[in-house]
Amino acid sequence: SQTIHQWPATLVQPVGSPLSLECTVEGTSNPNLYWYRQAAGRGLQLLFYSVGIGQISSEVPQNLSASRPQDRQFILSSKKLLLSDSGFYLCAWSTSWTVGANVLTFGAGSRLTVL
Amino acid sequence: EDKVVQSPLSLVVHEGDTVTLNCSYEVTNFRSLLWYKQEKKAPTFLFMLTSSGIEKKSGRLSSILDKKELFSILNITATQTGDSAIYLCAVEKGWDQGGSEKLVFGKGTKLTVNP
Structure with a gap:
């Protein structure tokens, strides 16, 4: 069966420090991978998605970046965190772009607090 | 701009009550509408709706889509x-x-069920 792992679960970082969140998927190949952010009182905001190794689409211009060095690995990074980067980050995957089949499976999330 | 609006944003009920959650949307190139439940961390998939007027049911939960009026309800x-x-x-x-x-x-509806 497919599983998705995301870490770290929580972290507290000072403003200006770097960030690296990692997500891996097991039990499937060539998944579509996504990074979402959920700020307090807001819905899920899509940050990045990837349909293959090295292929990254950015939804929102910001100081975050994403990389997909391997088929089932998706990394969210920042060189210098801002206070506004605080939030709950969710990695997700899906298997198909076909119509009506884009059902996402989410990881457990990473709660980031920037102080 | 694409919009998904949920109402109410929060709801407090007593055990045994029946609740209706609303979702309206304005999205170009609509394909399907999905409902997720998020308890503490990762959202979990509930329903996917693609056709108007066809109720999806799972135990005490049910959902229906109206593609003419652009909304869905979750009961x-x-x-x-x-x-x-x-x-x-x-x-x-x-x-x-x-x-x-x-x-x-959407931003989500926070449901609290009190004993």
Whole structure:
């Protein structure tokens, strides 16, 4: 069966420090991978998605970046965190772009607090 | 701009009550509408709706889509404390040339069921 792992679960970082969140998927190949952010009182905001190794689409211009060095690995990074980067980050995957089949499976999330 | 609006944003009920959660949308190239339940961390998939007027049902939960009026409702009958969660509505958006692009999420409805 497919599983998705995301870490770290929580972290507290000072403003200006770097960030690296990692997500891996097991039990499937060539998944579509996504990074979402959920700020307090807001819905899920899509940050990045990837349909293959090295292929990254950015939804929102910001100081975050994403990389997909391997088929089932998706990394969210920042060189210098801002206070506004605080939030709950969710990695997700899906298997198909076909119509009506884009059902996402989410990881457990990473709660980031920037102080 | 694509929009998914959920109402109410929060709701407090007593066990045994029936609740109706609303989701309206304005999304170009609509493909499907999905409902997720988020308890503490990862949202979990509930329903996917693609056709108007066809009710999807799972136990005490049911959902229906109206593609003419651009909304969906999620009903929960005989609520239990375990139903307490954030319920997220998402609309699958397609590309102009076909295929699925991404999910656009609403802010969610926070449901609290008191004993």
